[in-house]
Amino acid sequence: MFQVDVDYLKRAKKRRDYAPWVITFFLTFAGIISALPIVYLIVTAFKPAEELFLYPPRFYVSNPTTKNFADLFAISSDSLVPFTRYLFNTVLVTVCYIFLLIIVSSLACYPLSKHKFPGHKGMFSLITTALMFVSGAAAVPSYLIVTGLQLDNTYLVYIIPLLANPTCLFLMKQFMDQVPDSIFEAGRIDGASEWQLYTKIAVPLLKNACATCIILTFGSVWGDAATATTYIYDEQLRNLAFYMNTLQGGLARTGANSAAGLLMTIPSILVFVLSQSKVMDTMAHSGIK
Amino acid sequence: MSKKTKSQNEKTPVAPRKRFFNVETHFGYTMHEMWRHKISYGMIAPFYIVFFVFTILPLLASTVLSFTYFDGINLPEFAGWNNYIYLFVDDPLFLKALSNTLYYAVIVGPIGYLASYFFAWFINQIPEKIKPIYTLAFYAPALAQGIAMGAVWLVIFANDSRGYLNAVFLEMGLINEPIQFLASTDWIMPVIIIIALWSSLGTGFLSFVAGFTNVDKELFDAAAVDGVTSRFQRLIHVEIPQTMPQLLFAAVLQITSAFTVGAISQQVVGHPSPEDAGLTIMLHLSDYAGQRFELGYASAIAVMLSAMILIIGRLAFKLFADKG
Numbered sequence: 139m140f141q142v143d144v145d146y147l148k149r150a151k152k153r154r155d156y157a158p159w160v161i162t163f164f165l166t167f168a169g170i171i172s173a174l175p176i177v178y179l180i181v182t183a184f185k186p187a188e189e190l191f192l193y194p195p196r197f198y199v200s201n202p203t204t205k206n207f208a209d210l211f212a213i214s215s216d217s218l219v220p221f222t223r224y225l226f227n228t229v230l231v232t233v234c235y236i237f238l239l240i241i242v243s244s245l246a247c248y249p250l251s252k253h254k255f256p257g258h259k260g261m262f263s264l265i266t267t268a269l270m271f272v273s274g275a276a277a278v279p280s281y282l283i284v285t286g287l288q289l290d291n292t293y294l295v296y297i298i299p300l301l302a303n304p305t306c307l308f309l310m311k312q313f314m315d316q317v318p319d320s321i322f323e324a325g326r327i328d329g330a331s332e333w334q335l336y337t338k339i340a341v342p343l344l345k346n347a348c349a350t351c352i353i354l355t356f357g358s359v360w361g362d363a364a365t366a367t368t369y370i371y372d373e374q375l376r377n378l379a380f381y382m383n384t385l386q387g388g389l390a391r392t393g394a395n396s397a398a399g400l401l402m403t404i405p406s407i408l409v410f411v412l413s414q415s416k417v418m419d420t421m422a423h424s425g426i427k
Numbered sequence: 428m429s430k431k432t433k434s435q436n437e438k439t440p441v442a443p444r445k446r447f448f449n450v451e452t453h454f455g456y457t458m459h460e461m462w463r464h465k466i467s468y469g470m471i472a473p474f475y476i477v478f479f480v481f482t483i484l485p486l487l488a489s490t491v492l493s494f495t496y497f498d499g500i501n502l503p504e505f506a507g508w509n510n511y512i513y514l515f516v517d518d519p520l521f522l523k524a525l526s527n528t529l530y531y532a533v534i535v536g537p538i539g540y541l542a543s544y545f546f547a548w549f550i551n552q553i554p555e556k557i558k559p560i561y562t563l564a565f566y567a568p569a570l571a572q573g574i575a576m577g578a579v580w581l582v583i584f585a586n587d588s589r590g591y592l593n594a595v596f597l598e599m600g601l602i603n604e605p606i607q608f609l610a611s612t613d614w615i616m617p618v619i620i621i622i623a624l625w626s627s628l629g630t631g632f633l634s635f636v637a638g639f640t641n642v643d644k645e646l647f648d649a650a651a652v653d654g655v656t657s658r659f660q661r662l663i664h665v666e667i668p669q670t671m672p673q674l675l676f677a678a679v680l681q682i683t684s685a686f687t688v689g690a691i692s693q694q695v696v697g698h699p700s701p702e703d704a705g706l707t708i709m710l711h712l713s714d715y716a717g718q719r720f721e722l723g724y725a726s727a728i729a730v731m732l733s734a735m736i737l738i739i740g741r742l743a744f745k746l747f748a749d750k751g
Contacts, residue, residue, distance in 0.1 A: 157658055161552045168546070169564035175579045175625070176567045182582075197591075246474035255464035256457050261471065268482060269679050270740040272687050274709060275729035276485030278492065278499075278722045283485060302478035305630070305680075332466045354630060357570060392582070399579070403571040407563075410570055414559050421637030425672015426679070426747075 179403065182396035183207070190392050206393035210401075213385065213394060219373045221381075228378040231296040232359045238297060239355060240348045243306045247347075248340045250307075251314035252322055262311065266426060268304035281368065290369040296362065296377070306351040312423045313347040314340070349416035357406045378402070486733070493726035503723065510727035521728065523703055524711040527616060528686060531707065534620050536685035539627030543677060546628060547635030548662060562636055568626035577694035580622050584608040584695070612704035615696050619705060623691055629684070631677030638673035642666055675747040679740055686736050689713070708732050 182190070184202040214221035249255065250262055280299065289295045317340075325335045366380035382398045410417075447462065448455035461468070493510055495503035514521050550561050568576070583591045586607045593605040608614045646665050647655075655664050667674075689709030692698065696705040708728065715725035 158552055158554070161549050162554075162557075165546075165549050165553060165561050169561050172625070172628070173564040173567050175576060175583070176571055178583075179571065179576070179579050182579075242473045242477070246471040249464075249467035249470045253464055253467040255467045256460050258467075261475070266679075267737070267740075268478075269676075270683050270736050271482060271486065272683070272709075272729070272733050272736060274687070274689075274712065275733050276482075276489040277713070277716050277729075278725060279485035279488035280481065282488075283480060287480075298477065299481040302474050302482060304478075304482075307474060332470075336470065396579075399571075399576070406570045407567065410566065411563060414562065417633060418637045418640060421634045421673075422641035424634040424676050425638065425670070426675040426744075 176403070176407075179396055179399055182393070183400040185393060185396075187393060206397035207401075209394045210385075210397045214381070219376070223374065224376065224378040224381045227293075227375060228360060231293060231377060232356065234293075235297045235300070235359045236352055236355065238301055239303060239306060240351060242301055243303065243310050243351060244341060244344050244348065245336070246307055247310035247314050247344070248336050250311050251317075252319060252340075265304045265308050265311070269308060271304070284369060291371050291375065293375065295369045296359070296365050299365075300355075300359070300362075303351070303355060305354060309350055309354075309420055309424055310344060310347045312425070313344065313420050316423050317343055346416040346419040349413035350420040353410050353413060353417055356409050360405055361402055489726045489729050492723050493730045495723040496721075497723040497726075499720050499722050506723060510724050511731075513724065514727055514731065520703060520706065521708075521711055524706045524708045527704075527706055528688060528708045530616060531620060531623070531688050532682075532685040535623045535627060535688070536681055539624060539685070540631065540678065540681045542624070543628050543632040543681075544635050544674070547632055547639055548666070550636055551639035552658065558636075562633075565628045566632060569629040569632075571626075576622075576626070580695050581609075584618055586610055609696050610701050612702045615692075615700060615704040619688075619692050619695060622695060623688065629680070631673075631680050634673045634677050635670065638670040639666060642669045671747060675743065678743045678747065682739050682743060683736055686732065686739075 178197065181197065181199050183206055184204065185199045186201055186203045186205060189199060189201070211221055214224075250258055284290055284295060284299060289298060321339060322335055325339055330338065361379045362377065363379035363383045366376040367383075370376050370380075379402065382402055385395060385398055448458045450456045450459050492503060494506055494508070496506045496509075497503035546565055550558055550565070553561065582589075585591075585593065586605060586609055588594055588597055588605050590605065590608070592608065593602075596602045597605065606614060608618050642665065646669065647661060650661060650665050655661055687709050689707045692700065692705040692707055693710060698705070698710050700706060709732070712725055712728045712732070715721045715728065
């Protein structure tokens, strides 16, 4: 018969393990480098003009100021539409988009995962393939379809064309696969309708997956300048990202640009920090099996 | 077959139901099953309708348009394979864009992928409490996309001595005069690649971090019995097989993002770039679609790019499906 080498296991346990310290040290170093541009962005946003153009350039800020943000608002006061209007548009569109995205994706993931209707496998492999689709590749027909449906120059154009997000449906479906079928069977025996099973059982279980979808899509909607450039002709309906894009150019505005960049980035980082633990839970099931 | 079908079959002898379709035949059975699952179809309908109208339909239309001459105003005219022939024979810029894109993809694809995997693995080795901070530090560049980072990179790689990198190199005496990072044709692609690598720990990285966290710790004990005790051996014998699904998911995303490079180039070196040194397929495509309105030709470029990604993506599926 075979024998476990007990001594070997004991020796392995006794050996002092320094590796985590080495790895933590290495990761700290690499993490600082990785986060450096973000830190730089934050620092620059608070630099006064005389520090921005120092030679040799200096990384840190000695006299932090909020003047760059004031400048940003001042620049926007010359434009046709107040800064707050752009901000309002972006917030409105982002909230509506995420709300609808979650409803549409969760509604689709439940039957794809739990109902064996004819074609459910094909439907899902279509989504897996769609992970490889190039979003800009079909720009021409997309433009014709959007204008043909008269979605252009409305808030809807920010939302509807991007609503069917394959990555989100994919993650939600993989997450749903981990939920045992017996929960839904029990619900069925108690006489719940499919709609009730979805709202009462599936939706609460999908909370973490929803958080992941929010993180992955938030930045793309919040920073979506392309839609406003292509489809919106009315300044009143354009969003913050579009406005920030028009600001670019000219070293004289480096400070204001950094302030603008910071305003565009902070919400994404906040959303990530607030929902990181939930995201990890969903991502654990993200694999393609 | 689901349990629901079974219970229904059991009921049948008690109360025979009239059915619309003859369930004996294959077609009839399928139709019957489809009718029985009408609620399922209703639930997936909103997603798939939008998906069809704004994703599938444009792709199909794009494929059809690629065989035509189309300027967006007059009706498309059939062109046969001409657009594709022109692509490889008469358009040196496309070949330039293709070689730039491949150069980028060959470097950023694998390195970004491996970096995602190993940084995720390293993060998994450190104490649970500090994991989130490190995850954020590595994921932050991917979060701060687009507009925000453009400004930062422009200052770091600025061509004159005010650029951070130039200033540091000058200070250290490595160079005598500032390097034209954003203007020299030798430097444009490397700079784009460095920036891309910096922010390459994205969705795939998150997927890896979660995948490692989820590996059953009991497997380590089981492996230890077989003599697998070092971290590295554990990685090879336990963690890589266990994270195979995440490896495939991340590979698919990595391939797609590597081949669709364009936005970074546009932000950092502008478009058109000096001597088209930063031209990529995506930018070439947007030229023909957005500026020249040669929509048939633009579609041919798009179809080529999509085909490339799908073929390489399928290879990844083959590769990982065999081992997983």
